[in-house]
Amino acid sequence: MxxxxxxxxxxxxxxxxxxxxxxxxxxxxxxxxxxxxxxxxxxxxxxxxxxxxxAEQPDFLRPERVSVPELTSDVDAKARAIADRRWTLESVGEGDAVLDPQRATQAVLQLAQNAVQQTGAGALIRVGSSVAGDTVSFWVADTGPGVPAGHAERIFERFVRGEAGERSGAGLGLAIGKAIAEAHHGRAWFRSAPGVGATFGVALPVGAVEDQSEVT
CATH class of the missing domain: 1.20.58 (Methane Monooxygenase Hydroxylase; Chain G, domain 1)
Structure with a gap:
């Protein structure tokens, strides 16, 4: 509806x-x-x-083994083309992961677009990745208004938008990031304090879709 x-x-x-x-x-x-x-x-x-x-279809992903540093570098370069911001690559995870590089990139760029919508020209936006145990994470941190406490439980739902002066946007970018993360058997996450910005990310199992990669 x-x-x-x-x-x-x-x-x-x-x-x-x-x-x-x-x-x-x-x-x-x-x-x-x-x-x-x-x-x-x-x-x-x-x-x-x-x-x-x-994203709900079994053939949504085309996983392959990728270099996390190379994928992070690609994502960072593409994010910088979205808008005039002070982009910073703050962390790069080491190692390989089995995932769909195009979908993973799409997810992080949705998070980057969300960060752009919350900030003005020249504002600082940080992009990063890490590998810890069996999880690879990608994130985007902005210096915007943060997420109001009342929106925390619904921030990844479709068409959820902030009130005037709060986080705004089309309402689908974060939902797309979450859908892509979950298709990888991972999750989307965020941390924020109102007025001091927010960090949005996706945490993906390093090899959760490896079996699929062998048949695609």
Whole structure:
């Protein structure tokens, strides 16, 4: 029901713009731009919902043995392209892991996008990874407003957004990160204190999907 309501809002916005569009060429160009932006937002939400649906399928992952340092470096480079922030690679785990590198990267970039949404240009965002025992972790730490105590239990749910002045966003990025982590038999996690930023991460078993990698 929530996703239907969200799409209905976008349709309403587009219809409203078209209904008030006048004959002035400049005004019409602006309305077309606004409508295109809304259609792009709707398309991204549909793509994200399709990804969440695929995450429940047995062939969602294509695991392989990867170097954690190389994967961390790739993720860091791609995160830096998202927006103008003071990106810092603060930790790099050592060793190999058996996972889907594309999906793992996708999960961490969703966390990075979430961090961008909570910060302004030039703000510090830290990216890192670690390997401890049979777990490899990737995380993104921001210096935004943090997570309100009342949102802690629901922060990874779909379409959960902050109140005005709190954490905001489309409401699907963290859910996607969680879905990808769980597809690896791992988990998503966060730690935060309101007003001092938040760290979001995924913890994945080093070899939990190795059996799948042998048949893909």
């Amino acid at each position: 929530r996703r239907i309501s969200r799409i209905a809002v976008f349709v309403g916005i587009i219809r409203g713009h078209l209904e008030v569009m006048g004959d002035d060429p400049a005004e019409r160009a602006e309305v077309v731009r606004l409508c295109t932006d809304e259609l792009d937002r709707m398309a991204r939400i549909v793509d994200d919902l399709l990804l969440l649906a695929k």
